[in-house]
Amino acid sequence: MAVEDIGAQRVGNGNPGIGKQQADAGRCLECHGADGNSIDAKTPNHAGQYAAYLAKQLSDFQSGARKHEIMTIMAEDLSAADKADIGAYFASRKIMQGEGGDVNQSGRNLFANGDRSRDIPACSGCHGENGKGGIAGDVVYPVIGGQRKVYLRSQLVSWNLGERKNSPGGVMNTIAKSLSDEEIEALADYVSGL
Template identity: 40%
Template sequence: MMGKSALRALSVCIVLLSGPSLVHAQGNAAAGKEKSEPCAGCHGEDGNSNAPIFPKLAGQHASYLAKQLHEFKTEKRVNPTMTAMAEPLSDEDIDDIAAFYAQQKITVEKAEAPNALGEAIYRTGNASSGVPACTGCHGPDGSGIPSARFPALRGQYAAYLEKTLNDFKSGERANDANSIMRAIAAKLSDEEIAAVSSYTSGLR
């Protein structure tokens, strides 16, 4: 039988999957390599950024990357720099760039061990505060669910994951479907956010 945390995580995913169609066009990765050249300064030539303040794009699902670029372009996700980068891109450009990065291999960060708190939050959540397990939407190994545009988290910089959770918690980032991530992050303590970010970064 499923535990309460697992059931909550499943219900989160069902809610998100009940949204608009998630059909995503296939891009041309070869064309995307050339089109991604302006992105290399922050995200690296192969999508592995050198600075933890910039997310790694290598190995991320094309469907998720395309969604983020469209939302930067329309300012649904607020970031002046990324909006300026995305605004000139056509739908085809976005699909091509997303396809290129999706085919790259992410460099996985070394996990800090032991990290019992981070592992507990990721795998079982926190029943007392109503936080569901991260595995429900991001998978046991952090690989995400591309058909639902749930991002892969494994190998991402811990600092970037921590910033993302804090941005959802504060409401600075608000492009999550049905406010799911904002609702979850609001229930996490600063200690839990740091711990689960560190643990998730080292998943393989």
């Protein structure tokens, strides 16, 4: 696939220019950053995230499939076009990058290889070798490489506990239930550095 096709697929059919205006007016940029990189460890980066993934999350906040007190309020009045445009804006930003540093070998091994003895697939199988996501059919695998460590940990814990249930077919719940606290920490550490 050509680089232009990947970029077009990442941005989708929304208008990034309109999306920037809406993200600013809707106060998205206050938490998620003007360039899509948040300054709060608990708030996810959206820089370079797939627009379709962001639009789905906003829809899930609207429907109650995903729960977050603030995001439910922020998303409640957004139309499908609004979600596509806001997603396109964040998708058009430079893809989030981790800071690298010391590599957590346990996290790296789980990310790259999974654990067949426990039916844990490699994270890279869906999220890509560098955690930069992808699209397969109608499923969007989000960018997780370079995401905030605290946010990654909190989401893995939420899937592990069944508090978050909006991944396709519940795949993230199944995987996260098999992870120990130490493995969740190792994965969050490794993936945040990508």
